[in-house]
Structure formats: C-alpha cells, structure tokens
C-alpha cells in the first residue's frame with residue numbers, strides 16, 4: 039500500500055493512539071451508533087477501519103470498495119462477515135492475548151458472586167434488611183475444591199482454569215474436539231485439568247463456564263438438552279458470547295431449580311433489553327459486558343489494534359491477524 043491512507047475510526051480511541059494514526063494517515067472518526075451519516079459518508083473512500091462493537095456485515099463492505107484492512111479492538115470476531123472478508127481479500131486483525139487475565143478475573147468475580155450470593159446479600163445490607171444474624175436461607179455454596187467444567191479451553195479458558203486449579207484447588211474438566219497436549223500448550227495445568235466428552239463434563243461439574251467464540255458451530259449450543267445434562271444445583275457462567283446460549287432454556291433451567299444460579303457478562307442482545315427476565319431474575323448476576331473493561335486492558339487492546347493497523351498499512355505482517363479462511 040502507498041503512503042497516506044484513509045482510515046475510518048468507528049469507535050473512540052485513546053487520544054495518544056488516535057494521534058499515532060493521524061501522524062501517518064488521513065483519519066475520519068465517525069461512530070455509526072451516534073453518527074451513522076458520517077460513518078456512511080466516509081465508507082466509500084476508507085482503506086482501513088478500526089473499532090469494535092458494530093457489525094461490519096456484507097452490506098457495509100459493499101459500500102467500502104477501497105477497504106484493505108480492518109483492525110478490531112476485540113478478540114472476538116463475530117461482528118465481521120468473515121467469509122465475505124476472505125472473498126474480498128480484506129485483512130482482519132484482532133486483539134488476542136492482552137485481555138486474557140482480565141477477562142478471567144471477571145469470570146472469577148462472577149463465580150464468587152453467584153456462589154456466595156454477593157450482590158443479593160450486599161443489597162440486603164444496603165437496604166437496611168440486615169437485622170439479625172444471617173441464617174441458613176442466606177448461606178452460599180463453596181467454590182474451593184469444587185469441579186469446574188470449561189466449554190471453550192482457549193487462551194481465556196486456560197487463564198480461568200489456572201485460577202481455578204492453582205488458586206482454588208478446583209479439579210478442571212474441559213471439552214474440546216481433541217484433548218489438548220497440556221505438557222506443550224498449558225504446562226501449568228498438567229495434573230489439574232482433564233479432557234471430557236461434553237455430557238461427562240456437564241454431569242461432573244459444579245460450575246460450568248462458557249468461554250466460547252460465537253460461530254455457526256456455537257450459536258445456540260448451550261440449549262435445553264445441555265442444561266438438563268448438568269449436575270442438579272450447578273452454577274452456569276457465560277463470559278464468551280450471549281448467543282451461544284438459548285436464553286429461554288437458561289431461564290427454564292433456573293426456574294426448575296436445575297441450576298442454582300447464573301452469572302452472565304454477555305447476552306444475545308446487548309445492551310440487555312429492559313424487558314428481559316434475565317435483568318431482574320433473583321438468581322442471575324448480570325454484568326454489562328465488562329470482561330476486558332479495565333483501564334489497563336482496554337488501553338492495551340487499543341494499542342495492539344493501532345499497532346496491527348499501522349503494520350498492515352506499512353505493508354508489514356501485523357502481530358495479530360485472524361484467519362478468515364478458516365471461518
């Protein structure tokens with residue numbers, strides 16, 4: 039690619055990272071969620087896009103004939119029309135790795151909050167309802183020593199497994215198509231994590247944690263059948279993508295008592311609609327998709343996304359390219 043390129047920034051970037059782009063290229067900032075007209079106006083000349091949380095679908099690509107590269111400020115790539123990007127030869131970069139530990143912390147916060155009823159009991163204090171010693175009706179469920187089942191044993195899944203196994207003495211079970219060679223890929227988990235078939239994992243786990251990407255193979259994967267296979271009284275946590283879960287089936291599993299509780303950072307529709315029963319269900323701890331939302335990690339994601347984009351525009355191989363051919 040030649041020297042100054044047209045970059046369309048479709049989500050706010052830290053000022054210093056925006057300045058890095060502006061120093062070398064012509065930059066338009068237009069968030070389609072707040073100024074769709076400006077975004078649409080910039081698309082036809084855009085050679086590069088950087089941002090997140092907005093679907094870059096086939097219709098958007100159709101209006102961006104000059105586009106060569108997209109740099110997503112996210113590790114998940116479900117907002118992008120992957121096959122269409124591949125067909126058009128558009129490079130897709132993302133931000134794996136820099137958010138693993140932070141997202142794993144968030145998932146663990148949900149594990150602790152659901153099992154020890156942290157939000158519910160904190161509200162009891164705040165609302166002046168703590169009038170006597172807490173009795174059995176408010177007791178929780180131990181985390182340490184319990185079995186953790188992971189659906190999604192990639193970068194973030196393994197960071198969750200390390201916390202569980204090494205910090206909380208939890209046996210870890212994971213489900214992947216083929217067992218992972220722990221000695222090579224996750225040596226810290228050797229002797230702590232074991233592969234299981236899906237049904238065996240569900241039957242054995244006190245906590246089932248989903249840390250799956252959203253794809254054709256995972257959309258709606260966690261359905262009524264899977265909830266019915268879980269250990270009665272299990273806790274379900276979703277830190278991956280909302281649409282991997284059938285939310286009606288999740289509610290039914292909570293209401294029947296099959297599930298003790300659920301901790302959810304992600305939902306099929308975000309922001310969670312006001313009328314969703316998941317918003318106020320007494321045994322659901324909902325979070326507003328904050329897995330990676332710390333100052334340090336969001337900054338690292340933005341910096342990596344800008345690094346990726348600048349490398350691509352300089353004709354170099356970016357650090358984190360997503361393989362759209364495999365999609």
Ligand SMILES: NC(=O)C1=CN([C@@H]2O[C@H](COP(=O)(O)OP(=O)(O)OC[C@H]3O[C@@H](n4cnc5c(N)ncnc54)[C@H](O)[C@@H]3O)[C@@H](O)[C@H]2O)C=CC1
Pocket residue numbers: 113114115134135137141189190191192193194195213214215249250251252255256277278279303304327328329330331
């Ligand atoms: N809540 C949040 O704020 C965040 C959510 N995420 C979500 O978490 C996802 C995972 O991120 P990483 O761990 O970095 O990805 P990764 O690519 O390292 O791991 C994903 C794992 O899921 C497995 N997988 C894919 N399809 C499967 C299926 N059908 N059955 C069983 N396993 C399957 C893959 O084999 C892989 O091990 C992201 O794609 C994103 O959607 C990521 C970051 C923050």
Ligand SMILES: O=C(O)C(=O)CO
Pocket residue numbers: 111112113114115137329330331
């Ligand atoms: O990176 C992602 O995929 C997220 O969901 C937010 O960090």
